[in-house]
Amino acid sequence: MHELIEGSKAVARAVALCRPDVVCAYPISPQTHIVEALSGMVRTGGLVDCDYINVESEFAAMSVAIGASAAGGRVYTATASQGLLYMAEAVYNASGLGLPIVMTVANRAIGAPINIWNDQSDSLSQRDSGWLQLFAIDNQDAVDLHIIAYRLAEEISIPIMVCMDGFVLTHATDVVDMPTQEMVDAFLPPFTPRAALDIEHPSSMGMMAGPDIFTETKYLAHRAMLGAIDRLEAASKEFAEVFGRRAGLPVRVLGTDDDAAPGRHGQIAVIAMGSVLGTLEAVLPSLREEGVDVHLIALGAFRPFPSEALARAIGQASRVVVIDRAIQVGIGGVLSGAVRRAMKGSPAPLHSVAAGLGGRPITQDSLAGIVRRAHAGNLGDLTFMDLRDDVIEKVS
Amino acid sequence: MAKMNVPFLQTGALVVGNRLLEESDRSVQAWQDRPSCLTRGHRACQGCAEALAARWVLDTAMEVTDGQLMVANATGCLEVFSTLYPESAWKVPWIHSLFANSASVATGIAAVNRARGRSDIRVIAQGGDGGTADIGLACLSGMFERNDDVLYVCYDNQGYMNTGAQRSSATPPATRTATTPAVGRDPGAPFGQGKSVPRIAMAHDIPYVATATVADLRDLEAKVRTAMSHRGARYLHVLVTCPLGWGTKSSESIRMARLAVRCGLFPVFEAEYGQVTATTPIRDRVPVEDYLKPQRRFAHLFGPRGDEVALERIRRMAERNIRTYDLCREGA
Structure with missing residues (x-):
């Protein structure tokens, strides 16, 4: 249904339609409206069977996301700018562990000089972090990309940043065709983790890797990232079949x-x-x-x-x-x-x-x-x- | 958990002693099918008390939770010596993410278990004193103040032993470390610095805080049981001897931890919701010198060029602990 809605609120609703188990975030402009909306939905029952965790930093936000994803949960967080840099160590760790976390980056400049407004320095500074980065053109695109992101991340076990320009999109009110729960459910199956902490089958995640194996892990990550292009195109096609519009095309x-x-x-x-x-x-x-x-x-x-x-x-x-x-x-x-x-x-x-x-x-x-x-x-x-x-x- | 008696010859005096107890009072280590969460074959140094403590903590927690346990581990000795791919010494679902974030990772695990209606699965986060008192303190404090259902265990060997024994904020004053060498006017770690994480934990008014050492493993076990009987954030601070970092004999690890308690430098206590509820009295007090002298990290305090001023300050620290926690009370 077409609605006149703020970009952040539309993204929050799209994330809720993806049925996350855990949302954890630390507030930073211009991401705040997204996480405010999600915390409200958890409180009022608009988002059920989901825990919203107010963490003490972006580093903790990504760390809670890592734990939750490793335990087999579908996880969401959002950040921008300084916050993304503050969580950088954990950003690399999440991709290394193959955890399909989806994170919105409300693109914002990096200081000094401190500046809260939009450019794309933040997510692009994490270009080597092993995450996918999808960029939204407008708020419809931002909504659609989050739904595609969960589908794709969980298919390939690689985390994804959905990047949307801070203020220019996050705070802009525009007409968005909001998907229904039925459509999202038809497109996005329940999360089946490739590997997770499991009582029945105990395994060790995040082990130390020596020189005998480290190169291979990087090669495989590279290969998986290259393969993600085709997977993204395929996900984009299937998205069009369910939702009647294209989104997520790499080019x-x-x-x-x-x-x-x-x-x-x-x-x-x-x-x-x-x-x-x-x-x-x-x-x-x-x-x-x-x-x-x-x-x-x-x-x-x-x-x-x-x-x-x-x-x-x-x-x-x-x-x-x-x-x-x-x-x-x-x-x-x-x-x-x-x-x-x-x-x-x-x-x-x-x-x-x-x-x-x-x-x-x-x-x-x-x-x-x-x-x-x-x-x-x-x-x-x-x-x-x-x-x-x-x-x-x-x-x- | 089904229990089978272990033959005496396999497990030593501990099991023999256990046989004198009622079955319900026996240590989990007395059973042949004990969980052995941290199993044999890892690469810890001889005499590593951290390995010993971790095994007792997790095996006890495994028994209490009937095997419904997940573990988040900080970077450090415990992580490095137990997991070098493709080998792992862990027989529990275990994750290592980063140095500073084990408390947050545990929060995430607990949150998913709760969201999925599996609150019966309990979570332990663990790390050394560096990962707890220093780099991981913010995540730890966040977990505490949200009262997340996590037991955090700090294995305190009083320094960055994994990287070659540098000073942490849990390193006691006068200690020689690689970054507080025993040279200059005030050799070793400075007086007037450092922090007590148990007291920081208590300031969060969390359900349970306790200290313990490897010198009294049954006490450690009992405290894990108490901790697991609570929901919400809990903190256990365990003093673990590090033969390499402390400069002690591998065979002396238990004795060193016992002396730390008996001289008053390491108070053993429990607290609930910010209030001390129990302290372990010192039965047979010894001078601090008895504890310090066998450790090469304190060698500069003794001998012809010894440091009586520093020793006196350390004695006063022990006195203060004894007063604060009433460790030498009448009838104890």
Whole structure:
């Protein structure tokens, strides 16, 4: 049923429909509305047979999630920014133990300087943690991705971060087609853990591994992550069969149903993740009218990184523009680094555009200006969009 | 649990002593089919009191819960010596996650068991003094204040023995460790530092807090039974000798723990809801020197260049414990 609903509340309802056994979280902006809604549902009976645990830190949140998942429970937590970094040790541990925890990351900048607003530095800093990272374009996508995430995580025994832009999505009220319990139950079977603490069959989890076996564990994790691309696509297809809409595609050329659609490929490929795609979509028609031959690629998954599908989606574009919502200081954009790798020997120049850091508004005008400069051939390798020269001059 | 008598020759004096008791009073270790949660073949040092204590704690808990037990273990000696893939010495459902989070992991396990209507499955979290008093204190305090249904057991060997005997906040003053060497004006660990986790636990008003040592294993067993008879957060602090870190003979582990109690430096007591309910009186008090002298970590306090000032301060610490817990009371 279509409802006008805040993103956080919609996500909380979607998580509740997935019937978690345990929700544990530590409050941090902009994740708070999600966990507030869930704690309310547990109290009022909207979410039954579920325990909501108020923990004392994000490190504890992920640790409680680890214990609960290891005991065979379906678990949910949510965090952002500093909180994700504070739990980082446990984030790596959860994936190493193969625990299919689902966590919302309400994407937010990392300090110092402290900043509560949106970019994607937090989850992208955990790119090597062994978790999947799915990125929502809008609130419908955020709702759908959580349902897909539980299905996929439990199939492959790897935890998943569902990343949604903080405030821009979490606090935005929009129309969302809320799934019914029947639909979710039809799509998401009860959790059968691959391995769990079991009274009848005692086993040791989290044992020490020496040099004789450690490389193999990393190889297998790598292989499982690569295999997750196909599994994600399959889950996305099955989702469409039950819910009547696509979600969870690792790569999508916007305005088409899949990444292979020919004819929509332009001379300039613009690649982005998250809510900025909505703004880009709004800009493109006028650019095309101006004669800028451009197509827009939505990356729905950063981990697994869908290199092959992305290369196909880029096609024969002569220029690639990547909107980077997080940068590696001293190197450049996080996303553009991964895109460059996926492009392998392609001669097309890649332009990284660091945009919307710490909540700096990403305007249609600025984005259009960037694409025009790419079209005119005068966009550099790395551009900080809307950089305030007055501030920089004062420092230098 | 079905019980079979163990032949005397297999288990030694403990079992023989047990035979004089009523069946219901006998130690779980007296039975041939004892659970052996931490079984043989692990890599603990000779004389490791932590291994001994862990075995007694978990076997007792297994008996009390009729085998419905899960264990979360912090990083440390106990985890390292018991599990090097593909071998494990644990015969219980057991998980090691991280150094600092065993209390939280246990909370998660307990929460799922409760959500699934399996509150009969009980959870023990365990770790060393570093994982408890230092890096894991926040998670431990969180578990306490939420009164989660977890028994947390700290095996206190008074330092980071797994990494080579560095100082923890449970290391007593004057102790020589790898990071508080016995050099300079105030050799060893500083006076006026360190913390009592049992008293921190009591400040959370949790149902049960107790201390114990490997010198009195039946007392340890009884305290595990009491702990398991309560629901909610419980804390057991067990002094465990570390021959390697303390510089004591492997054969002296039990005696060293006994001397720690008898000199007054390690008070043995129980508390419920923040109030001390029982203390174990010192039967035959000894000077602190009797406890300190056999340990190489205190060698700098003795001999021609000994440290009478430090010794006097340690004596005062023992006196204070004896006063606080009334350990040398009349008639004891």
